[in-house]
Amino acid sequence: xxxxxxxxxxxTTRRRPHRPRPHRPRPQLVPTIVLLTGAVYCLLPxxxxxxxxxxxxxxxxxxxxxxxxxxxFANIAELSAYRGGQFWRWVANTAxxxxxxxxxxxxxxxxxxxxxxxxxxxxxSAIFNTLLAGVLVPGVILAVPQYLLLAKIxxxxxxxxxxxxxxxxxxxxxxxxxxxxxxxxxxVIEAARTDGAGEFRIFRQVAVPMMIPGLITVFxxxxxxxxxxxxxxxxxxxxxxxFPVTLGLYTLLNQGSTTPALYSLVITGSxxxxxxxxxxxxxxxxxxxxxxxxxxxxx
Amino acid sequence: xxxxxxxxxxxRRGRRTAVPYVFLTPAVALFVLTxxxxxxxxxxxxxxxxxxxxxxxxxxxxxxxxxxxxxxRAALADPTLxxxxxxxxxYGALLVPVMLGLALLFALLLDRxxxxxxxxxxxxxxxxxxxxAVIASLLWGFLYLPATSPLNxxxxxxxxxxxxxxxxxxxxxxxxxxxxxxxxxxxxxVLFTALRAIPPELYESARIDGCSELQIAWRIKIPLLxxxxxxxxxxxxxxxxxxxxxxMTLRPLTNSISSTWTPLMKIYRDAFATDDRYAAxxxxxxxxxxxxxxxxxxxxxVQRRAFGQER
Numbered sequence: 001x002x003x004x005x006x007x008x009x010x011x012t013t014r015r016r017p018h019r020p021r022p023h024r025p026r027p028q029l030v031p032t033i034v035l036l037t038g039a040v041y042c043l044l045p046x047x048x049x050x051x052x053x054x055x056x057x058x059x060x061x062x063x064x065x066x067x068x069x070x071x072x073f074a075n076i077a078e079l080s081a082y083r084g085g086q087f088w089r090w091v092a093n094t095a096x097x098x099x100x101x102x103x104x105x106x107x108x109x110x111x112x113x114x115x116x117x118x119x120x121x122x123x124x125s126a127i128f129n130t131l132l133a134g135v136l137v138p139g140v141i142l143a144v145p146q147y148l149l150l151a152k153i154x155x156x157x158x159x160x161x162x163x164x165x166x167x168x169x170x171x172x173x174x175x176x177x178x179x180x181x182x183x184x185x186x187x188v189i190e191a192a193r194t195d196g197a198g199e200f201r202i203f204r205q206v207a208v209p210m211m212i213p214g215l216i217t218v219f220x221x222x223x224x225x226x227x228x229x230x231x232x233x234x235x236x237x238x239x240x241x242x243f244p245v246t247l248g249l250y251t252l253l254n255q256g257s258t259t260p261a262l263y264s265l266v267i268t269g270s271x272x273x274x275x276x277x278x279x280x281x282x283x284x285x286x287x288x289x290x291x292x293x294x295x296x297x298x299x
Numbered sequence: 300x301x302x303x304x305x306x307x308x309x310x311r312r313g314r315r316t317a318v319p320y321v322f323l324t325p326a327v328a329l330f331v332l333t334x335x336x337x338x339x340x341x342x343x344x345x346x347x348x349x350x351x352x353x354x355x356x357x358x359x360x361x362x363x364x365x366x367x368x369x370x371x372r373a374a375l376a377d378p379t380l381x382x383x384x385x386x387x388x389x390y391g392a393l394l395v396p397v398m399l400g401l402a403l404l405f406a407l408l409l410d411r412x413x414x415x416x417x418x419x420x421x422x423x424x425x426x427x428x429x430x431x432a433v434i435a436s437l438l439w440g441f442l443y444l445p446a447t448s449p450l451n452x453x454x455x456x457x458x459x460x461x462x463x464x465x466x467x468x469x470x471x472x473x474x475x476x477x478x479x480x481x482x483x484x485x486x487x488x489v490l491f492t493a494l495r496a497i498p499p500e501l502y503e504s505a506r507i508d509g510c511s512e513l514q515i516a517w518r519i520k521i522p523l524l525x526x527x528x529x530x531x532x533x534x535x536x537x538x539x540x541x542x543x544x545x546x547m548t549l550r551p552l553t554n555s556i557s558s559t560w561t562p563l564m565k566i567y568r569d570a571f572a573t574d575d576r577y578a579a580x581x582x583x584x585x586x587x588x589x590x591x592x593x594x595x596x597x598x599x600x601v602q603r604r605a606f607g608q609e610r
Contacts, residue, residue, distance in 0.1 A: 027415030035408045036416055038401065039423035042484060045438035046426065048449070052441065065442075065449035112326040119319035127323060134334050135537075137590070141583045144570045145337035145344070168329040199318045228431040230544040231563075235571070246433040250548060253437060257551045267441065270434045281429040282422070 046274075053271040057264040075268040087269055089241060090248035094227060094273070096159070097244050101166035102223040106215045109169055109222075113176025114207050118189060128177070134170035143235045150236070161236040162244070166226045172218040179214030180207065216287045227277065245273045338587070344580035345370050370581035379559040380582060386471070387561050391539035394475050399532055401479070402486035403524070407516050409487070410494040421491070425484040432481060436548035439477045440465075444552055465553035477545045482538070486531045493527035494520060540590055543567070562586050 052060065055069035063069065079087050116128050146165055150156045155164075184207045192202045208215070233247045240251065249269050256262040348366035374380055405424055409417050427435065443464035445451045451461055464473055497520065505515050521528075543563045550556045558572065559565035562582060570579035 025413050028413045031408050031411060031413075032415040035405060035414060035420045038405050038483075039416070039420040042424045042427050042480065045435070045442060045480070046430075048442055049438050052447070061446045065447060065452050108326055108329070111322055115319045115322040119322075121316065121319040124319070127327065131326065131330060134330065137334065137338070137587065141341060141587045142334065142337050144566065144576070144579055144583060145340040146333060147570075148344075148576065149337060149340055164329070165333040168326065168333055170330075173326065200322075203322070224428070230431070230433045230547070231567075234547075235567070246431050249437060250433055253440075253548070254551045263441075266437060270437050274430050274434060277429045278426060281426070285422075 049271045053268045057261045079265045090245040094244040098223045098227040101226045102219045104167045105169045105222040106219040109172030109176040109218045112173045114180040116177045117180040147235045157238045183210045341580045374581045383562045405487045406490035428485045432544035436545045440552045467555045470555040
């Protein structure tokens with residue numbers, strides 16, 4: 001396949017953004033309109049939140065939906081002041097859960113994926129299949145007993161209760177295995193062994209540098225998965241100082257059904273919390289190696 | 300090709316064969332702790348119940364005893380679970396084809412020559428993937444809410460009726476739309492990436508033979524995309540069985556979503572609101588078994604596609 005470079009290809013060769021087209025014929029109308037309709041549909045809620053965050057609590061319900069207001073900075077100030085800056089604490093918690101969790105997950109997936117791809121040992125398929133079956137276990141099946149078990153050892157409602165289950169990613173191990181098989185040549189490992197390097201040193205100093213683009217992909221997938229996971233913190237956490245931003249906004253919305261003034265805080269908070277992720281997304285676009293996902297990379 | 304450890308000289312072999320097991324220890328330990336142990340505990344709990352002696356007051360009057368399959372019988376006889384399950388199957392039956400169909404359409408348009416604004420559209424359609432389901436449901440929730448909806452604003456201006464998109468009849472489609480919005484871009488990118496891997500020479504010869512773009516899409520691209528389509532379908536199906544965040548987030552905005560709207564919401568309610576962890580465990584195991592039926596098909600598929608050539 002076109003992307004089957006045995007080298008860490010994603011970082012160096014950008015996938016063709018356009019096909020080379022020296023003379024560009026005029027675009028056809030109907031396909032362009034269909035595609036554009038999809039784009040507008042996907043941007044609609046984002047455009048709405050941009051406008052709604054500029055409205056004061058009262059004009060939110062009284063003015064036309066897409067008519068901007070002038071209260072953006074007042075809303076941000078009010079949100080920042082809410083219960084002594086709790087919103088920013090939620091943002092920091094999210095950064096901790098998603099950042100640290102995804103980093104640990106990428107490291108663990110890298111080591112496990114490399115081992116599964118590059119060593120031949122008894123039980124390899126059994127271990128891999130068992131790990132991979134984890135992809136299919138619905139979150140709620142795990143989250144309730146996970147909570148009960150962690151509560152028994154006194155870890156419920158701690159940062160660990162959200163971090164620990166986020167570190168193991170069957171999916172990350174699967175991706176890392178495919179990437180290691182494709183990006184780390186056996187001859188390089190053999191050469192390092194002949195030079196007398198220890199097995200872990202070979203992994204750290206030879207394999208990891210070759211696997212970096214794949215590991216960044218694992219990091220991104222896991223970052224989004226943790227940041228997206230509502231159920232786990234919802235079940236594990238009771239103390240709202242440990243909430244991630246999604247859970248914090250959810251509780252604000254819940255209170256908003258009795259105090260509608262909180263709605264403009266929820267809306268402003270939604271806008272502020274999607275901005276960093278959208279920025280991360282756009283800046284790291286080339287690392288979304290989704291060809292890994294469809295299994296279209298070959299060793 | 301895995302490094303054949305056994306080909307190394309005998310003296311170092313013993314030490315080295317332990318290496319893969321040592322390397323896999325952290326992953327396996329965490330997997331046992333956060334997957335296998337909780338699953339085992341859920342199965343155990345599903346077979347237990349609380350027996351109340353006397354008036355149920357005071358210490359020792361409530362003891363946990365073996366319940367056999369009573370919790371399973373109760374769960375399967377519960378009409379709210381059946382209603383929730385049927386709702387989720389209906390949700391999947393609507394969402395999966397629409398999402399995959401649109402993802403395929405957009406991917407084909409991105410890959411087709413003479414279509415404008417491809418780069419901008421690709422980024423715009425992929426963008427919702429960066430928005431977590433809770434926040435997506437929040438944004439759409441306000442777009443549905445009659446007091447803030449642009450649809451109601453417009454209809455009001457035109458003097459039309461005032462629909463409630465979060466009403467009993469429409470809230471199902473409201474949830475489908477949120478999931479569609481969040482997932483179509485990701486699937487589009489998966490399919491688009493698979494399309495880019497097809498050698499362009501295949502189309503060149505078809506074009507020379509006078510094939511239209513539509514014929515190329517239908518006769519060449521879609522057949523070659525079949526494996527990627529199967530993969531994305533399976534992934535989307537599994538995700539639809541787990542629908543939880545969207546209806547849960549919409550609940551504060553509407554009365555049309557009950558606390559047992561989907562099976563997972565019922566499990567949550569049983570475990571935490573009504574504090575019947577035994578019923579929750581039994582329902583969890585039932586949902587897990589249904590998912591397992593899908594999982595075996597998935598595993599065989601992945602193995603054949605990705606690792607068939609490794610041995």
